Amino acid sequence: MTDSSSLPNERRVAYFSMEIALRPDLPTYSGGLGVLAGDMLRSAADLAVPIVGVTLVYRKGYFRQRLDAQGNQQEEPAIWKPEEVLEPLTTVIWLELAGRRVQIRAWRYTLTGIAGATVPVYLLDTDLPENDPADRELTDYLYGGDQPYRLRQEAVLGMGGVKILNSLGHTSIENYHLNEGHSALLTLALLEQRIGSSRLGTASEADIESVRQRCVFTTHTPVPAAFDKFPRELVNQVIGADRAAVLDVTACCPDNTLNMTYLALRFSRYINGVAMHHGEVSRGLFPNYPVRAITNGVHAVTWAAPKFQELYDRHVPEWRKDNLYLRYVVGVPLEEIREAHAGAKLALLAELKQATGAEFDPSILTIAFARRAAAYKRADLLFTDLERLKSIAGHVGPFQVIFGGKAHPHDNEGKEMIRGVFRAAQSLAGNVKVVYIPDYDMRWAQLMTSGADLWLNTPHRPFEASGTSGMKAALNGVPSLSILDGWWIEGCVEGSTGWAIGKEEDLPEDHGVEAASLYDKLEKVILPLFYRRPDGFAEVMRYTIALNGSFFNTERMMDQYLSNAYTGCANHSRG
Numbered sequence: 374m375t376d377s378s379s380l381p382n383e384r385r386v387a388y389f390s391m392e393i394a395l396r397p398d399l400p401t402y403s404g405g406l407g408v409l410a411g412d413m414l415r416s417a418a419d420l421a422v423p424i425v426g427v428t429l430v431y432r433k434g435y436f437r438q439r440l441d442a443q444g445n446q447q448e449e450p451a452i453w454k455p456e457e458v459l460e461p462l463t464t465v466i467w468l469e470l471a472g473r474r475v476q477i478r479a480w481r482y483t484l485t486g487i488a489g490a491t492v493p494v495y496l497l498d499t500d501l502p503e504n505d506p507a508d509r510e511l512t513d514y515l516y517g518g519d520q521p522y523r524l525r526q527e528a529v530l531g532m533g534g535v536k537i538l539n540s541l542g543h544t545s546i547e548n549y550h551l552n553e554g555h556s557a558l559l560t561l562a563l564l565e566q567r568i569g570s571s572r573l574g575t576a577s578e579a580d581i582e583s584v585r586q587r588c589v590f591t592t593h594t595p596v597p598a599a600f601d602k603f604p605r606e607l608v609n610q611v612i613g614a615d616r617a618a619v620l621d622v623t624a625c626c627p628d629n630t631l632n633m634t635y636l637a638l639r640f641s642r643y644i645n646g647v648a649m650h651h652g653e654v655s656r657g658l659f660p661n662y663p664v665r666a667i668t669n670g671v672h673a674v675t676w677a678a679p680k681f682q683e684l685y686d687r688h689v690p691e692w693r694k695d696n697l698y699l700r701y702v703v704g705v706p707l708e709e710i711r712e713a714h715a716g717a718k719l720a721l722l723a724e725l726k727q728a729t730g731a732e733f734d735p736s737i738l739t740i741a742f743a744r745r746a747a748a749y750k751r752a753d754l755l756f757t758d759l760e761r762l763k764s765i766a767g768h769v770g771p772f773q774v775i776f777g778g779k780a781h782p783h784d785n786e787g788k789e790m791i792r793g794v795f796r797a798a799q800s801l802a803g804n805v806k807v808v809y810i811p812d813y814d815m816r817w818a819q820l821m822t823s824g825a826d827l828w829l830n831t832p833h834r835p836f837e838a839s840g841t842s843g844m845k846a847a848l849n850g851v852p853s854l855s856i857l858d859g860w861w862i863e864g865c866v867e868g869s870t871g872w873a874i875g876k877e878e879d880l881p882e883d884h885g886v887e888a889a890s891l892y893d894k895l896e897k898v899i900l901p902l903f904y905r906r907p908d909g910f911a912e913v914m915r916y917t918i919a920l921n922g923s924f925f926n927t928e929r930m931m932d933q934y935l936s937n938a939y940t941g942c943a944n945h946s947r948g
């Protein structure tokens with residue numbers, strides 16, 4: 374496979390995302406959305422899809438997390454030097470924002486696929502001496518600042534992004550893919566190209582349709598309260614009343630508020646949720662739009678631990694360029710699965726000791742729970758009944774738990790949840806070891822999803838649109854114990870790929886009922902299997918890889934975007 378699309382004007386898809394995880398050590402991501410964007414582009418490079426990525430550079434990152442002995446989170450800027458890692462580009466464009474001209478430049482990071490094809494990712498930067506000091510800071514912090522800061526950032530991403538792609542010679546983009554609503558202002562930039570900025574308020578249905586034909590929107594948010602919104606007054610200030618006039622023509626400002634999700638919906642020809650159930654939930658939220666679904670995935674080569682990479686290379690060497698081959702892991706001897714897992718587990722426990730001083734016994738069932746510390750993820754569900762937990766550990770078999778995850782700096786509920794885990798850890802001392810690793814990132818995610826014996830997920834339904842960390846675990850043969858929400862509704866084959874907490878039909882939800890179900894599964898099914906029928910447990914691991922590792926990857930996901938969402942890439946679809 375050669376890179377037939379290295380000329381800018383041969384790229385057909387521009388993928389816009391507020392965050393993109395390019396490398397574990399570059400702080401340009403906060404969580405699942407950014408990791409998904411990075412994984413998707415890594416698979417695009419593998420498949421030689423003619424795509425480019427667009428995001429912001431975030432010179433001060435999201436943040437580094439420190440935790441004190443009580444679990445209080447402190448945030449520190451994650452300062453890095455783009456000039457040491459990224460390729461500078463000389464192109465500069467400008468955008469009028471809040472009455473000032475803001476100059477924007479781009480850095481390039483190039484992802485290289487398995488057969489040498491490349492995907493350029495452009496990271497926009499406003500830290501130029503020509504800019505007002507306030508504008509120079511616009512690309513410093515991911516999800517930082519107040520509403521005016523966020524809106525100006527989103528204008529830089531969406532409107533600046535479209536302009537800079539043009540200046541760079543990307544003149545044949547047929548698909549502007551909005552990965553979540555943050556970049557939705559790009560639709561206004563496209564409209565502006567057609568009719569001019571001062572005339573946006575006079576946009577006709579044909580003008581709007583011409584933009585619609587070029588946009589693809591993936592929504593990741595299952596609850597309206599979480600949609601990205603801005604007061605109309607602020608929108609006028611930031612992008613100017615002339616441009617904002619189009620929002621009235623298109624009814625994207627109910628209650629005098631710009632709803633970025635509505636803007637994206639109105640201007641997109643293809644709309645999808647990120648798991649089949651999330652598609653259904655979204656159709657309920659947007660009954661006037663044809664919302665499809667493409668279930669998320671993870672980049673297999675990025676997330677398989679070294680020991681599993683070796684195992685797959687021995688048995689199904691084609692897996693690197695065709696993840697479907699992981700289906701044949703069903704024929705790999707159980708002993709080899711166990712051995713690879715033992716290696717991954719030792720690697721995790723060694724890093725755990727180094728980072729926290731905690732010594733975990735590799736012969737004990739190790740449960741991991743790690744993801745953004747947001748209230749709906751319910752890190753504390755496991756600790757609903759501490760006496761019951763102690764009793765299970767004492768009577769059925771020991772287990773130990775590793776936690777990780779950052780709370781958004783303004784999320785007090787999330788921060789309180791972290792403290793709650795620390796308090797539970799103290800109460801359980803002597804019965805169940807519980808450790809919280811600080812500064813959860815891609816590196817820890819790789820160690821934890823491969824080194825744990827059980828991946829725990831307890832979101833409040835239906836808030837988990839998809840979830841992806843359980844998919845990383847599956848690629849490493851680690852089964853999930855999870856609430857039936859997001860991808861797990863598709864991925865759970867009870868007793869074969871893991872176990873469900875509660876039932877999908879259990880409505881309304883009941884925290885107590887779910888916790889009881891969690892304890893029952895641990896006590897009656899998982900611990901007995903782990904300690905008394907190790908071959909049975911290894912069999913679950915093998916099915917987890919064969920059934921879920923082979924499917925919940927970004928290669929399959931990219932194929933589905935090519936078949937269902939993108940136009941103009943026909944030659945690049947596999948098969």
Ligand SMILES: *Cc1c(COP(=O)(O)O)cnc(C)c1O
Nearest residue numbers: 404405744814815818840841842
């Ligand atoms: C994969 C990943 C996530 C997403 O986890 P979910 O289970 O989808 O919540 C978050 N943070 C990091 C660092 C990850 O690698």
